[in-house]
Amino acid sequence: MAENGLNIVWHSRSLTKADYYDRNGHRPLVVWFTGLSGSGKSTLAHAAEEALFKKGCYTYILDGDNMRHGLNSDLGFSEADRRENIRRIGEVAKLFVDAGIVVLAAFISPYQEDRDRVRALFEPAEFIEIYVKCDLDTCESRDPKGLYRKARAGQLPQFTGIDSPYEEPQAPELVIDTCRLGVEESVAEIIRFIERRSADGGRRTAVGGR
């Protein structure tokens, strides 16, 4: 025991991303689903997470349910708050990636600049932007949560697609057209993309172990 008790050794970091990576047996990733409300982002993210989990990946999902009620419960829907919402989600995703996890994130995230700022937090191979594409009329006809109806009635001001803009992704890694594809086909395409990506660039696969 040193004179002052603890021998303070300042580890910059005992465990690193590489340790979690080695243990989990796959590359950490962010799979970022962007698109209009009702486009199917959340459904696809959950289904893709389940598929990856079944393949043995260490996964987690970030979506409105767990972000808006907790960390971001202090934020509204103004442009500034939406930007801060996405910034924080990006930073949380970065922590999960640092912990070796494949993060599925499903958020309208309407602004290109905000999505680019999130992308910039990661290594190029770690970030996959998926544009869940579907025309407004179809999304509005689905209206799974009744949000478009409320927005049209003026009860949800600044609703994306109605009175707030959605900027289409300029160079997403993947476009999934949910007006044409069903859930199973869409998820299969997403998983195929992730597998291809990791075969191209990874020293190990992103799914299914080493």
Add this chain to the structure above:
Amino acid sequence: MAENGLNIVWHSRSLTKADYYDRNGHRPLVVWFTGLSGSGKSTLAHAAEEALFKKGCYTYILDGDNMRHGLNSDLGFSEADRRENIRRIGEVAKLFVDAGIVVLAAFISPYQEDRDRVRALFEPAEFIEIYVKCDLDTCESRDPKGLYRKARAGQLPQFTGIDSPYEEPQAPELVIDTCRLGVEESVAEIIRFIERRSADGGRRTAVGGR
């Protein structure tokens, strides 16, 4: 394929905390280290994480390094900002626990009310508050980052222990006196506590698998 494309089925959540728990083979936990700057919180948290990781636990660490430079880079050190800092860290820890991870969190977290607010986010068995106890003189003599010197020189206003209060934990799960104990003994005591806690209350152990 349904008429509107995707058959939107709104999963409330496909995978749940129980799924990650089952897969990881141990209970998720927050181990929250609180104490003065220089008390040894960060050293102990890193060493405890390493010990748990080696036992096969799925772990992650939250500390000033990864929180203040990322998610909380917009916050300063006023009382309001310190509260918000701790609130956000608590919410991030909750996401990690939801993902089945054992989170080691090392923050001065000087206010009892803030620590209690974090505790309230979790089930009682999930939250372990460790008071890393050491008198101010000893902490100041260690001064591993030179912060006390700066604070005494007036360069770091509102520094805990100098011109900002530290409220000692009223009912921590564990007190580690780093004026008396070395790192190895301290870590051993922490791991023992976690093992005892999980043997008492858990349907599975928190460390070392099922």
